Amino acid sequence: MKRSLDELAETLTHIDDRELMxxxxxxxxxxxxxxxxxxxxxxVKRLSEGLPQRRIAEELGLSLCNITRGSRELRRRDSAIRTILEREGYTPIPPDESGP
Amino acid sequence: MKRSLDELAETLTHIDDRELMxxxxxxxxxxxxxxxxxxxxxxVKRLSEGLPQRRIAEELGLSLCNITRGSRELRRRDSAIRTILEREGYTPIPPDESGP
DNA sequence: ACCGGTGTTTCTATAACCAGAAACAGGACC
DNA sequence: GGTCCTGTTTCTGGTTATAGAAACACCGGT
Known part of the structure; x- marks a missing residue:
């Protein structure tokens, strides 16, 4: 259920200690x-820095299917990941203007 | 790498909004x-409440192999999950006295 | 026009996680 | 002793996310 994930999410917001987390x-x-x-x-951190997808795949030893997935999320206008990246000091690429 | 998980953990500690999380x-x-x-x-929430494992499996539609896994974590003396459960108001079972 | 770099999607094979059932040991109760 | 409930472990088969390669369209530079 989605409800369970919401509860887990709330619990996570109560954890302030990095090591315990x-x-x-x-x-x-x-x-x-x-x-x-x-x-x-x-x-997504590397994508937000504008690194080429193939180079990210190389560096991390991951496959392109993952990169595509992350880039799709970043392009969404209301992406939570983008919001978090901005807060953490990364400089995300702008959202897709030709939205759905 | 483990380093990546630590960074993600730190990021999570910076998120205070339940819905954003x-x-x-x-x-x-x-x-x-x-x-x-x-x-x-x-x-683990249900385990900490003392519910029988087979009933948990039924209620959640999950298999026993998962329950065993969770119960193993809860028995560990330095379990982070137990720490979190206590903070969230659950009353975890005491740690295994005959520890390693 | 060509070519190199880009993002994206699709394909097959592989490995991780899990459901479901079965089996074992321990304890409580009658 | 017998029975039931408990926790735990093990087995087989099926589902899921991924790796790695390949293919496509797009764009800018030469």
Whole structure:
């Protein structure tokens, strides 16, 4: 259910300690999931810096299908990932003007 | 890399808005991953309440292999999940006394 | 016009995670 | 002793996300 994810999201907002958050993630995720998810985070960070997708794939040892996925999210006008990236000091590319 | 997960963890600690956190998760996770992960969260919540594992499996439509996994984490003395559950008002079962 | 770089999509094979069932050991109760 | 409920582990098959390669269209420079 979506409700469950909302509750988990709220719980995460209550965690302010970086180290506790990291341990919490490692316990809740499988090792491979942690790799995949943090890999996606690296992807969107690099995409927001304007790096070419093929170079990102090389650097991270990931496949292009992931990059496309991340770039789709970044292009959405109301993307939460873009909002977070801005707050973290990254400079995201502008949203797609020719929106849906 | 583990370093990436630490960075993601730190970013998560900067998000205080529940709704933004939920959207961020939905964009960063696949639909199935979100189901699985929030399912695990439901599992440990119910485990901490002392519900029988088979009843949890029934209620959530999940298999016992997941429950065992969660219960293993909860038994660890330095479990981050237990720490979080306590903060959220749940009353986790005590850690395994015959620890490693 | 050509060519190199770009973003995007599609294909097949592989590996991770899980459902469902079964089996085992331990304890409580009668 | 027998029975039931409990937690735990193991097995097989199926689903899901990905890697790696290939193909397409677009654009700018020469």
């Amino acid at each position: 990291a341990r919490f993630l490692q316990e809740l995720l499988t090792a491979r999931e942690a790799e995949r998810i943090s890999g996606r985070w690296e992807i | 939920a959207r961020f998760l939905q964009e960063l996770l696949t639909a199935r991953e979100a189901e699985r992960i929030s399912g695990r969260w439901e599992i």
